[in-house]
Amino acid sequence: GAVLVLAPGDPAPSVVQPGAAPPPSSDGCGLDPRPTGAPLREKAPAVADRLTAALTDAVRQRVAPGTTLGVHPTGQYPKGTQHGPLAFFHVFSALVAQEGGVCSGGEDYFMAAASTSEKARKGNVWAIVTRLGGNAAPAAECQQAPRDTQSTCHRRTGPHGETIVEETLTLPRGATVNRVDVTKPDGTGLTVEAENTARDAKLDDAPDMPSPPLSLTQLAEVALDPGLTLYP
Template sequence: MSKDQFDAAIGVVPPSTVDVEAVLDRERRRARVRRVANPWTAAGAGVAAVAAGVAVAFVPGAPAPALVPPAASKTPSENPCAVLPYPPQTGAPIPETSAAASSRLTAVLTAAVQQRLAAGTTLGPHEHGVYPKGVAHGPLEFFHVFSAPVPHESTCSGGEDYFTSSATTAKGERKGNLMAIVTRLGGNATPSTECTPPPERTEGSCHRRTGPHGETILESTVRQPGGPTMYRSEVTRPDGTGVILDAENVAGDAKRGGAPDMPSPPLSLTQLTEIALDPGLTLYP
């Protein structure tokens, strides 16, 4: 059978309805906020995104994603989205619309950060403040990231549900960045509550304590020798809100390594925790 006869026999192959770029963006976000013991795991391991039977493997340092054959499918009765890493959120539904919560959280965080930054420091937009694709948000402007879990054969994609914001800081040539996540507990952006060793080829510290109103506080530092430093404060509130605040001494993303843009992050661990404990930084005002 000739190629023309074969093409005529099978007909026209319908175009794919999968937005691969959207899947890649979603899985990159999930890699940044996934609840893992090692906050920099995404820098040292591949991230798999699956949609419509095609797996896209992120290989560190690779110029482009590599296509991988789909895994063997499960029986139709099994739902891959019913198990980890897609746990249900345990926090109650929030009492506000997403727009109202985003606006309120932005005002609270911006005021708290500006009170603590060194004099003369300015805030600018950050590369991670783009969502959905092509929609840029201002410095420390919260937005709601949401994607429903979507099962396909033996894999599950999506499952995001949290509020996040970010900003680049600058004082002269010294630049850094800040990132915040506010979420209902139980989802894939839930703060950690136990200390773990720092990632391989890094050094760091971790301290766990209880806050003034029963909050669980985890304060950690991760440093790449000769490279950037990340401070992280994770607060689990009794009302069902989880807060994660990061400060890094690079303008972009510390996970990429390279030389730091300032001696230390723009906010200290103590300052991050003070902000995370602000009563206004909650989903249940």
């Protein structure tokens, strides 16, 4: 079967098919986890500020009226440094070669997260924006769902040639995850996710609201926002 490759702290595994040629690496890594897309023309803080404004506006337009955005543990980076609701931060780690051609680190992407609260209903939203290639790149095809998880998935093409993968996961205790992966023709990759749990659906918490704070359609609209690009 396919080999699952997880980047440290990365919620999006990438699947490497057996027999596939690994990406070339000058560091002797069997599989280079770093992005291979074009370098950015802006400094990381400027990118983060610009993406934060675009994401916050796009999400606020679509969540239920009266929804409050708050900080979320996923928005801590490095550990102990809490970023504001939907405030992007640059996740970066040096590539470290291990024995046997295995490499760790090599993270290089932007991430943002927020809790959502509307009366007694609580959920969360997070997003990753990255150059293409590497372990944080968005899925371009529907993947097999994790064990004990129900999944529905649909792949389509966006209005400007984007690859869009829309997936809903239902975990054993009933938590629901809406997830949209978008690959834009300009070389920007995005993953946006909404969960109906206050903490993290991967912890298998019970739901804290009937459905996630954003639907698949709304998440796709957010990801397709022209402001959410690494190459303005």
